[in-house]
Amino acid sequence: MNEIRMVDLLSQYRKIKPEIDQSIQQVIESTAFINGPEVKSFQKDFENYLGIKHVITCGNGTDALQISLMALGLKPGDEIITTDFTFIATVEIIELLGMKTVIVDPEPDSFNISPGSIEKAITKKTKAVIPVHLFGQCADMESIMNIAKKYNLYIIEDAAQAMGTDYSFSNGVIKKAGTIGNIGCTSFFPSKNLGGYGDGGAIFTGNHDLAEKIRAIANHGMKVKYYHSHVGVNSRLDSIQAAVLRVKLKHLDEFNLARQKAANIYDNVLTDINNITIPSRTSDSTHIFNQYTIKLKNINRAKLRKFLQSRGIPTMIYYPVPMHLQDAYRHLGYREGDFPVTEDLCRTVLSLPMHTELTGEQINYITDNINEFVNHYVSM
Numbered sequence: 213m214n215e216i217r218m219v220d221l222l223s224q225y226r227k228i229k230p231e232i233d234q235s236i237q238q239v240i241e242s243t244a245f246i247n248g249p250e251v252k253s254f255q256k257d258f259e260n261y262l263g264i265k266h267v268i269t270c271g272n273g274t275d276a277l278q279i280s281l282m283a284l285g286l287k288p289g290d291e292i293i294t295t296d297f298t299f300i301a302t303v304e305i306i307e308l309l310g311m312k313t314v315i316v317d318p319e320p321d322s323f324n325i326s327p328g329s330i331e332k333a334i335t336k337k338t339k340a341v342i343p344v345h346l347f348g349q350c351a352d353m354e355s356i357m358n359i360a361k362k363y364n365l366y367i368i369e370d371a372a373q374a375m376g377t378d379y380s381f382s383n384g385v386i387k388k389a390g391t392i393g394n395i396g397c398t399s400f401f402p403s404k405n406l407g408g409y410g411d412g413g414a415i416f417t418g419n420h421d422l423a424e425k426i427r428a429i430a431n432h433g434m435k436v437k438y439y440h441s442h443v444g445v446n447s448r449l450d451s452i453q454a455a456v457l458r459v460k461l462k463h464l465d466e467f468n469l470a471r472q473k474a475a476n477i478y479d480n481v482l483t484d485i486n487n488i489t490i491p492s493r494t495s496d497s498t499h500i501f502n503q504y505t506i507k508l509k510n511i512n513r514a515k516l517r518k519f520l521q522s523r524g525i526p527t528m529i530y531y532p533v534p535m536h537l538q539d540a541y542r543h544l545g546y547r548e549g550d551f552p553v554t555e556d557l558c559r560t561v562l563s564l565p566m567h568t569e570l571t572g573e574q575i576n577y578i579t580d581n582i583n584e585f586v587n588h589y590v591s592m
């Protein structure tokens with residue numbers, strides 16, 4: 213059995229090596245390293261895959277979120293609602309732009325932002341909501357879009373963990389994660405489902421004017437060279453990353469399927485183990501398992517992790533600290549107890565190895581060891 217890793221990009225690379233190597237080589241020989249034809253081709257390919265008019269690539273997923281808030285013309289003091297249970301980038305950019313972060317709890321089962329909590333947090337100053345499609349499954353976008361319409365709010369989807377996820381509306385319309393709100397954002401960080409071999413990100417929108425503005429802001433606020441119409445940033449995807457991503461995009465559905473198969477094998481065994489809750493699957497969204505995250509009850513998480521580590525099984529905690537209790541965000545004025553769902557999740561979640569190359573043998577080994585620990589521990 214091969215070494216078990218949280219993410220195994222090396223085995224995946226070996227499978228697609230000829231395509232990747234050729235694609236990278238071609239960029240080197242073209243010497244069009246920045247904004248070359250490869251970047252434009254990738255944007256087109258990705259627009260077709262997502263079924264959206266405009267994909268604008270940028271430097272990383274955090275920039276994608278920041279540029280989105282800037283492009284929507286949001287101002288210091290505007291309130292932006294987002295979830296307490298996410299990666300820090302979602303909150304960071306709101307604060308960097310001097311806007312007010314309004315945190316709400318997620319749903320305990322799906323881990324995704326709770327529409328009911330969003331509606332309760334809305335004030336006259338609320339301008340936008342940033343739902344995060346955590347771990348690969350869409351937030352309840354039908355309810356969220358209804359709230360946006362009712363209160364006239366912008367929706368910026370943080371779809372960094374959900375590239376390829378399909379969301380179904382009750383009228384039968386199916387859309388890709390990131391193409392539902394006014395703007396969608398993703399990251400091409402190597403461990404994402406669609407990851408490059410370095411940093412990268414992208415912004416999606418169906419609105420032409422917004423797309424123009426986003427494109428300008430990501431490029432020093434200029435539409436015409438050396439004429440600056442907006443205060444911008446310098447955020448671009450390099451051509452070598454685009455070359456890698458073009459190849460990986462062709463394999464994205466097949467890669468996501470491999471993750472889903474791995475998740476099904478995990479589910480089948482773990483569902484029978486006491487005090488472990490397998491990831492919930494909602495009926496309106498597919499799940500592409502950027503992370504396979506279980507919840508523990510009456511099981512000592514630190515001891516379980518140590519035990520698994522001793523058997524050669526890595527695990528991670530996504531995420532150990534709620535946004536409202538992070539030291540850098542004390543000024544928001546939240547306290548322990550304010551968001552009980554997130555606080556509980558941060559104490560009880562555990563992410564298991566999940567990637568495209570995980571074998572049935574490896575998963576059985578992982579679940580056997582979890583089973584052994586749980587039976588031993590509970591009987592102690």
Ligand SMILES: *Cc1c(COP(=O)(O)O)cnc(C)c1O
Pocket residue numbers: 272273274275298299301302344370372373398399400401411412413
């Ligand atoms: C990865 C990630 C980001 C940020 O992406 P970077 O490319 O690392 O800046 C933002 N939000 C979520 C939910 C992510 O998982």
